[in-house]
Amino acid sequence: MDLDFSNITAIGFDADDTLWVNETYFRQAEDEFAGLLEDFETRNKVDQELFKKEMDNLELYGYGIKGFMLSMIESALELSDHRVSTRTIGRILEIGKEMISHRLELLDGVEEVLRGLNGKYRLLVLTKGDLLDQERKLEKSGLMDYFHHVEVLSDKKEINYSRLLEHLEIPVSEFLMVGNSLKSDVLPLLNIGARAVHVPFHTTWAHEEVDPAQHNNSHLTLNRLSDLLNYLH
Amino acid sequence: MDLDFSNITAIGFDADDTLWVNETYFRQAEDEFAGLLEDFETRNKVDQELFKKEMDNLELYGYGIKGFMLSMIESALELSDHRVSTRTIGRILEIGKEMISHRLELLDGVEEVLRGLNGKYRLLVLTKGDLLDQERKLEKSGLMDYFHHVEVLSDKKEINYSRLLEHLEIPVSEFLMVGNSLKSDVLPLLNIGARAVHVPFHTTWAHEEVDPAQHNNSHLTLNRLSDLLNYLH
Numbered sequence: 001m002d003l004d005f006s007n008i009t010a011i012g013f014d015a016d017d018t019l020w021v022n023e024t025y026f027r028q029a030e031d032e033f034a035g036l037l038e039d040f041e042t043r044n045k046v047d048q049e050l051f052k053k054e055m056d057n058l059e060l061y062g063y064g065i066k067g068f069m070l071s072m073i074e075s076a077l078e079l080s081d082h083r084v085s086t087r088t089i090g091r092i093l094e095i096g097k098e099m100i101s102h103r104l105e106l107l108d109g110v111e112e113v114l115r116g117l118n119g120k121y122r123l124l125v126l127t128k129g130d131l132l133d134q135e136r137k138l139e140k141s142g143l144m145d146y147f148h149h150v151e152v153l154s155d156k157k158e159i160n161y162s163r164l165l166e167h168l169e170i171p172v173s174e175f176l177m178v179g180n181s182l183k184s185d186v187l188p189l190l191n192i193g194a195r196a197v198h199v200p201f202h203t204t205w206a207h208e209e210v211d212p213a214q215h216n217n218s219h220l221t222l223n224r225l226s227d228l229l230n231y232l233h
Numbered sequence: 234m235d236l237d238f239s240n241i242t243a244i245g246f247d248a249d250d251t252l253w254v255n256e257t258y259f260r261q262a263e264d265e266f267a268g269l270l271e272d273f274e275t276r277n278k279v280d281q282e283l284f285k286k287e288m289d290n291l292e293l294y295g296y297g298i299k300g301f302m303l304s305m306i307e308s309a310l311e312l313s314d315h316r317v318s319t320r321t322i323g324r325i326l327e328i329g330k331e332m333i334s335h336r337l338e339l340l341d342g343v344e345e346v347l348r349g350l351n352g353k354y355r356l357l358v359l360t361k362g363d364l365l366d367q368e369r370k371l372e373k374s375g376l377m378d379y380f381h382h383v384e385v386l387s388d389k390k391e392i393n394y395s396r397l398l399e400h401l402e403i404p405v406s407e408f409l410m411v412g413n414s415l416k417s418d419v420l421p422l423l424n425i426g427a428r429a430v431h432v433p434f435h436t437t438w439a440h441e442e443v444d445p446a447q448h449n450n451s452h453l454t455l456n457r458l459s460d461l462l463n464y465l466h
Contacts, residue, residue: 060330060333060334061299061333061365062363062364062365062366066294066299066300066303067299069303070299070302070303070326070329073306073322073326074323074326077319077322077323077326080319082318082319082320082323083319084319085315086310086313086315086316086317086319086322087315089306089310089319089322090307090310090315093303093306093307093310096303097293100293100294101293130295130363130364131295131363131364131385131387132294132295132387133295135387152364154364154365154368
């Protein structure tokens with residue numbers, strides 16, 4: 001594993017669960033949703049069906065809270081065979097609105113790391129999801145001034161990264177991506193010849209999980225984001 | 234009114250209702266929605282309340298079909314005092330999904346104009362709304378190759394345009410915007426010193442309407458997009 005990052009000139013940060021808490025709020029929402037439907041199905045079944053529904057709708061809705069809300073409503077109708085109450089539908093709308101307007105919680109070490117790298121590298125935010133949602137979170141974070149560029153991508157596949165780096169005129173070999181998702185923030189970068197550091201968050205959305213057998217590219221995994229400063233000067 | 238566009242080097246096109254049909258599908262959806270709720274309220278009242286709901290939710294949801302679907306569901310609950318059937322909620326979800334996957338219908342003259350300007354100007358698409366939705370429509374349109382840059386903005390205010398032109402290194406005085414919305418595609422551009430051409434679509438979302446008394450900047454209005462070629466060489 002090549003830990004020499006001396007030629008790196010630009011660093012991209014994922015946002016959700018890398019710079020700030022996100023997945024936790026989805027887990028809480030799923031918990032409440034399962035509770036709302038326990039007259040109809042077991043919690044485990046509700047969880048499973050909601051996830052299936054999100055996957056079925058992913059191509060149509062993309063990532064983000066609004067699509068999640070719509071999938072919760074559709075699941076509630078189906079799991080209850082349309083017997084769910086309209087009060088419950090109303091509560092699902094509220095759950096989603098609470099998620100959208102949730103207070104932003106920065107993760108440990110984020111400001112320390114950005115301050116440490118500031119002025120030495122071109123720093124970017126590369127996130128996926130809902131455009132307005134991500135702009136709002138970045139605004140709330142107070143971190144805007146550290147970043148040279150912010151890009152909200154509709155997906156984080158190899159082609160999305162390649163196009164963006166080309167557009168920003170960043171040589172692939174000089175780019176390092178930092179994020180919590182092996183599937184979205186690490187593997188596509190390694191596959192296009194860039195570098196990537198994995199900083200796991202304590203919970204990962206099932207859709208972002210990858211089979212360890214599927215990747216044999218070595219990469220650096222950090223327990224804490226602030227450890228990144230040990231590898232970059 | 235200065236109709237000399239000889240110093241223009243870059244032209245931005247709005248997308249919805251400028252390059253392709255969009256508003257028509259919202260009108261059709263609103264019609265069906267009003268029909269679904271006619272047991273509870275008059276069509277006119279349903280229309281009014283849905284629009285109010287969309288405006289209340291605009292800051293939270295932004296523009297696009299998913300937010301429209303969520304606002305329809307919330308309105309249905311409120312207008313019926315939660316007596317609406319869950320089948321109707323299911324139908325609202327279907328209406329939205331049909332909108333998202335609707336066949337794309339290019340407006341008259343679009344290809345002719347883009348072919349005519351191709352190679353002579355830097356051509357951009359500047360649209361607002363849902364990122365994935367707009368990317369999908371552009372893909373379906375087959376127009377991608379004409380454009381040097383596509384930007385999906387979370388809003389189309391003066392600041393959004395100024396930032397983007399700066400980022401793309403396009404001098405404001407060399408930029409011409411073309412679109413169907415006075416509020417979003419014309420007035421903010423005139424206010425920052427750029428140029429703009431208005432090509433009205435037969436129907437305009439109430440939110441995009443402006444009081445004629447509010448603007449006294451003169452601008453060119455075209456009945457057909459293809460007339461644009463008469464002003465650009």
